[in-house]
Amino acid sequence: MDSRRIDTGVGLGLAVLSSVIYFFAGQYTAFGVNTYGPNFFPQLLAVLLFICSGCLVFNALRGNSKAELEGFHKGGLIKVGVTLAIAVLYLFAMQLLGFVISSMMFLYLIMFALGKKQHWRIALISISVTAVVWFIFAYLLMIPMPEGIFSRSY
Amino acid sequence: MSVVYLLEAFQTILSDPSSLLFILTGVTAGIIVGCLPGLTATMGCALLIPFTFGLPPIQGLLMLMGIFTGGIYGGSISGILIRTPGTPAAAATLLDGYPMAQKGEAGKAIGIGTIASFVGGTIGALIMAFLAPQIADFGLRFGPPEFFALAVFGLTMIISISGESLLKGAIAAILGLLLTTIGYDPLSGVPRFTLENDNLLGGITFIPALIGMFGFAQVFRNIEKMEVVPQVKSKVGKILPSFKEVKPLLPTMTKSGGMGAITGSVPGLGCDVAAFVAYGEAKRTSKKPEEFGKGSHEGIAAPEAANNGATGGAMIPMLTLGVPGDAVTAVLLGALTIHGFQPGPLLFQDHPEIVYPIFAGMILCQVVLLIVGLFGARTFSRLINIDIKVLTPVIFLLCILGSYSMRFSFFDVGLALTIGVFAYFMGHFKFPVSPILLALILGPMAEQNMRRSLMLSQDDLTIFISRPISAVFLILAVVMVITSYRKYKKLQKIDNDAKQNAQKS
Numbered sequence: 001m002d003s004r005r006i007d008t009g010v011g012l013g014l015a016v017l018s019s020v021i022y023f024f025a026g027q028y029t030a031f032g033v034n035t036y037g038p039n040f041f042p043q044l045l046a047v048l049l050f051i052c053s054g055c056l057v058f059n060a061l062r063g064n065s066k067a068e069l070e071g072f073h074k075g076g077l078i079k080v081g082v083t084l085a086i087a088v089l090y091l092f093a094m095q096l097l098g099f100v101i102s103s104m105m106f107l108y109l110i111m112f113a114l115g116k117k118q119h120w121r122i123a124l125i126s127i128s129v130t131a132v133v134w135f136i137f138a139y140l141l142m143i144p145m146p147e148g149i150f151s152r153s154y
Numbered sequence: 155m156s157v158v159y160l161l162e163a164f165q166t167i168l169s170d171p172s173s174l175l176f177i178l179t180g181v182t183a184g185i186i187v188g189c190l191p192g193l194t195a196t197m198g199c200a201l202l203i204p205f206t207f208g209l210p211p212i213q214g215l216l217m218l219m220g221i222f223t224g225g226i227y228g229g230s231i232s233g234i235l236i237r238t239p240g241t242p243a244a245a246a247t248l249l250d251g252y253p254m255a256q257k258g259e260a261g262k263a264i265g266i267g268t269i270a271s272f273v274g275g276t277i278g279a280l281i282m283a284f285l286a287p288q289i290a291d292f293g294l295r296f297g298p299p300e301f302f303a304l305a306v307f308g309l310t311m312i313i314s315i316s317g318e319s320l321l322k323g324a325i326a327a328i329l330g331l332l333l334t335t336i337g338y339d340p341l342s343g344v345p346r347f348t349l350e351n352d353n354l355l356g357g358i359t360f361i362p363a364l365i366g367m368f369g370f371a372q373v374f375r376n377i378e379k380m381e382v383v384p385q386v387k388s389k390v391g392k393i394l395p396s397f398k399e400v401k402p403l404l405p406t407m408t409k410s411g412g413m414g415a416i417t418g419s420v421p422g423l424g425c426d427v428a429a430f431v432a433y434g435e436a437k438r439t440s441k442k443p444e445e446f447g448k449g450s451h452e453g454i455a456a457p458e459a460a461n462n463g464a465t466g467g468a469m470i471p472m473l474t475l476g477v478p479g480d481a482v483t484a485v486l487l488g489a490l491t492i493h494g495f496q497p498g499p500l501l502f503q504d505h506p507e508i509v510y511p512i513f514a515g516m517i518l519c520q521v522v523l524l525i526v527g528l529f530g531a532r533t534f535s536r537l538i539n540i541d542i543k544v545l546t547p548v549i550f551l552l553c554i555l556g557s558y559s560m561r562f563s564f565f566d567v568g569l570a571l572t573i574g575v576f577a578y579f580m581g582h583f584k585f586p587v588s589p590i591l592l593a594l595i596l597g598p599m600a601e602q603n604m605r606r607s608l609m610l611s612q613d614d615l616t617i618f619i620s621r622p623i624s625a626v627f628l629i630l631a632v633v634m635v636i637t638s639y640r641k642y643k644k645l646q647k648i649d650n651d652a653k654q655n656a657q658k659s
Contacts, residue, residue, distance in 0.1 A: 006583055014325065021332065021347075030342035036608045038339035038346060041601040042332065049328045055321055072582065076378030080578070083377055087554065087571060091564055103551060110547035114380065122544075129548055133555065141208040143559045 004060045011057035015050055022046035082113050098148035099138075103130040156287045156510075163510035167216070167518060174522075176213045177515060180220020181522045182530070187221070188228020189534050190545065194242065195225030195425075196591075197368040199485040201552050203361060203492070204559040211493045211508060216515040218489050222482055223519040226425055226461055227271045227527060232538050234263045234454075243425035243461040246433040250446065250453030257449055261531065265395045266403065266451055267458040268527035273404070274411030274459025275520040278466025281415040282473075283513035286502075290474040293499030298606035299617050301476075303627035305600035308421045308477040310631040313589055313638075320642055322585045330593025331600070333358050340598065341605055353565040360488040362557040362570035363594060367587050368481075369553035370574025375581060376546050394528065395451075403455040406436050410456040411463035418464025421471050424480025425464040432460030462523075466516060473497050473509065476599060481588045484595050492560075 025042035086109050093102035107126035116122050138145045167173045180202075187198030202221050206214035229244030234251030247267060254263040296304070309331075313323040336347045337357030348354040410432035417428035436456035437446045446453045468479030469486070476498040478484035487497050495501060495508055502509050557570035577587050611617035619625045 003584075010583060010585075024347065025335075028339070028344050028346050030339070030344050035613045036605050038342045038344040041604070042335045042346065045328050045332050045335070049325065049332070052321060052325045052328060056325065059321070073378055076380065079377050079380070080374045083550070084374070084571070084575065087550065090554070091567055095564065107547050107551060110550060111543060114377065114543040114546065116541075116543050125544055129551070133551065136205070137555060137559065141205060141559075143204075143208065144562060 004063065007060035008057050011053040011055075011060060014053035015057070018046045018049035018053060021049070079113060083110055086110055086113065094146050094148065096148045098150045099145040100130060100134060102148075103133070156284065159506055159510040160283055160513055163514035164518075166212075167511060167514055173213055173216055173515075174518070176209065176217040177220045177519055177522050178526070180217035181224040181519055181526050182220075184221035184224020184226075185228035185231070185523075185526065185530070185534055186224075186537060188225040188244075189231040189537060190540075193372065193549070194368065195222065195229065196481045196485055196588075197372055198225040199482055199489070200361070200364040200368050201549070201556055203364075203485070203489050204556040206489065207492070207559065211495070212511050214493055215490070215508065215512055216519075218486055219512065219515045220519050220522065222486060223275060223462065223465055223516070223523055224526075225482070226465055227268070227275075227458075227523055228534065230267045230271070230454075230458055231264055231531065231534055234267065235260055235535055235538060243429055243464075244457075245426060246429040246457035246461075247454055249433065249457075250448070250450045253447070253449035254454070259449070260535075262395050262399075263449075263454055264531045264535070265528065266400070266454050268524060268531065269395070269400055270403070270407045270410070270455040270458035271462040271527065272520050272524035273407040274414055275462035275465060275523065276517060277408060277411030277459075278415035278418065278463035279513065279516040279520060280466075281412065281463075282466035282469050282516065285419075286470050286474050286509075286513070289470060290499045290502040293475050294503070296475075296499065296623065297621075298603040298610065299621050299624040300627070302600055302603035302607055303618060303624040303631070304475060304477055305596045305603065307627040307631040307634070308471075308596050309589075309593065309600070310634045311421045311423075313635075319584065320639060323589050326580070326585050326587065327589035327593045330590035331597040333363070333590070334594055334597030334601070340602055353563065353569075358569070358594070359560060359566055360594065361492070361560040362566040363573055364485060364488065364591065365553050365557045366570035366573025367577045367591060369549070369556065370571055371577035371581060371587065373546060373550050373553060374574065374578040376542065380542060380546070399451065403451055406440075406452050406455050407459040410436060410459035414460030414463025415467035417460070418467025418479055419470040421477050421479050423464075424468060425461040425482070428464035428467070429457035429461040432456040462520070469512075469516070473501065473512070474499060476595075478592060478595055481591050484591050487595055 022043055025039045025046060028038040028042075030037050086106060090102055090106040093105065096102075104126045107129055108122055111122040111125065134145065137143045167177075183202055183205075184195070184198055187193045187201065188195050193201075199218065199221050203218070206217050209217065226243050229242075230247040230251065233244040233248035234255050237248055237252045251260075251263045251267065254260065309327055313320060313327050334357065336354055338345055338355055345355055413432050413435060414425075414428040417423050417431050418425060433446075433453065433456050436452050437443050440446065440450070440452050442450065442452075464479075468483045471477045471479050472483040472487050474497075476487065476496070478487050490497050495505055553570070553574075554567055557567045558564065560566060577590075580587055607617050608615070617624075618628060
C-alpha cells in the first residue's frame, strides 16, 4: 500500500477534524471559572493535533513516511464487511427476538460466512455456545439479557 | 506494618474457598485467552472484565489478577508450540522455545517456562507488595500540579515506545485525550462534544472503548488474515523437566524476575520490554551464550521469569499513582474504577482492605499458575488446534456481550463496533492503538489536575515548574521525548544504510 498517499490523506483529514474541534470547543464557556475553562483542554489538543497532522502530511510529501503499511487482502476485507453487517443486523434482531434466538442465528451466519459449510455441525455449535453463554451471563452473573418480544410483563 | 496487613490478607483469602476458586477461574481463563494466537492478554482482560461485574469487589479483583497473570503466561504456550506468541510479552520466549519444540521438547520448554513464570511472578509480586506502600506514601505529597506532570510523563513514555512512528503514536495519544473530553466537563458541568446524544453525557464508557480497540479490531484482523494465513497445528511431549535441569536455571529465573519487576514498574515499558531486556542480560552473562536461539533452557527461563515479574512491577505505578505501566494494567485500572476504587496514593490510605488482598492474591495467583500450568499444559496446547472459524464467531459474540453488559445498552455495543472499525483501519495504517487506551486513563487525570492547579495559582502557569516534584516529572518527559526522537532517527539511519548497502551489492 502506498504509505505516502495514505499518510497525506489521513493527515489532511485530521487537520480538518482538529479545526472543527477547535471551533466547537470555543463555544464551551462557563461562568465563575478562571481563564482556563472547559474549552481550554480540547482547544489545546486540537492545536497539537493540527501541528502533528501537518507534520504527517509534510513527512509524507517529502517522502519520509516509509513505514511498510499492511496491505488489505480483498477477499478478507469483504468477509470483514459481511461479518460487520451481520453484527449490525444482530443488534437489531436481539432487540426484537431476544438474546437466545438472535445469537444462535448470528453464530450460524458468521460461521457460514467464514466458510464453514457443514450445516448440522455449525447449527449444533451455535445452539450449544448460545446455551453456555446464556447460562453464564443470565444465570450465573445475573445480567438481564434482552428478551425482545418474549419479554415477560409483570 | 505492611507485613501484618499482608498476612491478614492471606488469611482472608485462604479462609474463603470461593476466593481461591475465583483465582483459579481467572488464571485458567487467562491462560486460555493468552495461549490462543490473536488474543492478547489485553484483549483477554477486556473480554473477561464483564464476568467480574456481578462479583463482590475482592473476588472480582482476585479473578482479574488471575486473568492478568495467566494471560501473560499463556502467550508463551503458543509461542513455543507454533512460533506465534499469544501475547507480545511472549515474543522473546519463542526465540528458544520454538527451536526446543522442533527438537521434540515442546513439553519440556513449556514446563521450564511455567516454573520460570512462577519464580519470576512471585518475585515481582513480593517486590510490589513491599515497594508499593512506600511509593504510595511518597505519592501522598502530590498535589494537582504533580499529578498533571505525572500524567504528561506517563503519556510521553507511552508515545516513545509506541511502534515505528513517534508521530503516529503522538497522534493516537491526542485522539485518545480528545475522546476523554466528550461528556460533562467534571469541573464546570458543561456538556462537550455530546452531539445532543444523552448516551454521551457521561463520556465514552471505558469498557466499550476497550472492547472496540482490542476486541472487535482483533476479530476483524483475524477474519481478514484467515484468508491468507493457514492455521498451524501443534503437538506436545513430556511436560515436567527434571530437578537437575531446573536447578541451574534458578539464579537466572530469580535475577530475571527482579529485573522484570523493575522494568515493568517504569510506566510505558511493560512486560514485553522486560522479557527482551532479561533475555539480553541472560545471554550476556550465560556460560553458553552460543546456545541462545537454538533451544537454550536459559533463553526460555529468562524472558518467562521477567514477563511474569513485570506483572507485579507494572502494578506498582498503577496502584500507587494511578498511572498504568502498560496496556493491560490500564485495563486493570479501568476495572478497579468500575468496582468503585480509584487507584492512587489515597487507595492505600482509604482502602487497605482492598490493596493488601490484591498483593496476597497476586502471590497466590503464581502458585495457582504453577499448578494449573504444569497439569493443564497438554489441554491448553490442544486449544490452539481449535478451528479458528469456530473460535472467531464465539469471540465476536463475547465482545458484543461484553460491551452490552456494562450498562445493558445497545448504544455501547454500537460505540464499541464503531471504535473497533476505526482501530482496525488504524492498525492497517500503522497507527498504534495502545496510546489511545492509556490516554483514556490519563486524559481526565491530566485535564482535571491541570485546571485545578491553575485555579490554585490563579492562572499562573509557573506553578508546574516552581514545585520540585512536578518540575522533575516535566523535565523527565522532555528528556524522554528528545532521547526517543534521537533513537528513532538513529534507527532510521541504520535502516537507510542497510537498504543502500543491499542495493549496491
